[in-house]
Amino acid sequence: MTPQDQNKHLLEAQDEWPLSEMKKTEEHPNITIIAAASTNNALGKDNDLIWHIREDLLRFKQLTQSHAIIMGRKTFESLPKVLPNRKNIIITRNPNYTAEGAFVCDSLEAALALAEDDPQPFIIGGGEIYRLGMAVANTIELTRVHQHFEADTFFPKIDTALWEETHREEVPKSETQTLAYAFITYKRKENL
Numbered sequence: 001m002t003p004q005d006q007n008k009h010l011l012e013a014q015d016e017w018p019l020s021e022m023k024k025t026e027e028h029p030n031i032t033i034i035a036a037a038s039t040n041n042a043l044g045k046d047n048d049l050i051w052h053i054r055e056d057l058l059r060f061k062q063l064t065q066s067h068a069i070i071m072g073r074k075t076f077e078s079l080p081k082v083l084p085n086r087k088n089i090i091i092t093r094n095p096n097y098t099a100e101g102a103f104v105c106d107s108l109e110a111a112l113a114l115a116e117d118d119p120q121p122f123i124i125g126g127g128e129i130y131r132l133g134m135a136v137a138n139t140i141e142l143t144r145v146h147q148h149f150e151a152d153t154f155f156p157k158i159d160t161a162l163w164e165e166t167h168r169e170e171v172p173k174s175e176t177q178t179l180a181y182a183f184i185t186y187k188r189k190e191n192l
């Protein structure tokens with residue numbers, strides 16, 4: 001099956017998905033970047049995550065549930081499988097790429113078009129796709145891990161001239177979690 005046929009097939013099947021419960025909206029979608037990055041903006045190493053923070057994974061699951069999730073091909077391949085109850089959209093330059101249960105496209109614009117029925121599509125990484133996403137996103141949900149890590153993939157610098165921190169929840173180290181981190185929401189200033 002070609003990637004185009006695969007997308008068509010998935011679109012036709014979508015009525016059977018929990019996604020069909022997503023509210024349709026006439027408003028401009030709230031395109032949201034969701035990421036976990038360290039003090040030095042480290043995101044990943046050797047196509048994997050660097051740390052394990054259970055609360056962060058739970059928050060990711062809760063926020064992205066029933067939404068479209070847009071990711072680069074490398075991030076998709078770092079996952080164990082298609083993430084359930086979400087419209088998985090993979091961006092690749094490979095015209096022959098297919099992945100069962102996922103939409104495949106060749107640009108962020110095409111990914112957002114595939115997500116047009118979602119009022120809040122999420123851009124979930126990795127570094128290359130976040131860099132593209134910074135130009136179009138309205139919201140960043142960032143987990144800032146308060147430690148320096150060696151990495152090969154980094155989150156782009158957040159320009160405070162363009163982005164305003166609107167919410168912050170600091171989570172200190174605990175008996176079960178050796179890392180301190182903060183859940184931070186940024187909104188694009190023109191949207192405030």
Ligand SMILES: NC(=O)c1ccc[n+]([C@@H]2O[C@H](COP(=O)([O-])OP(=O)(O)OC[C@H]3O[C@@H](n4cnc5c(N)ncnc54)[C@H](OP(=O)(O)O)[C@@H]3O)[C@@H](O)[C@H]2O)c1
Pocket residue numbers: 034035036037042043044045046047048049071072073074075076078091092093094106107108124125126127128129130132153
């Ligand atoms: N900490 C976090 O929150 C977080 C979140 C997600 C991922 N990660 C980590 O980030 C790393 C992966 O990130 P990454 O930057 O290496 O890769 P990535 O952004 O996940 O994917 C890169 C791939 O996307 C495709 N692509 C990129 N730009 C494109 C464009 N303009 N048009 C079409 N396709 C395009 C290309 O796929 P093709 O090569 O197939 O053409 C490219 O190789 C991993 O370590 C992962 O664990 C961390």
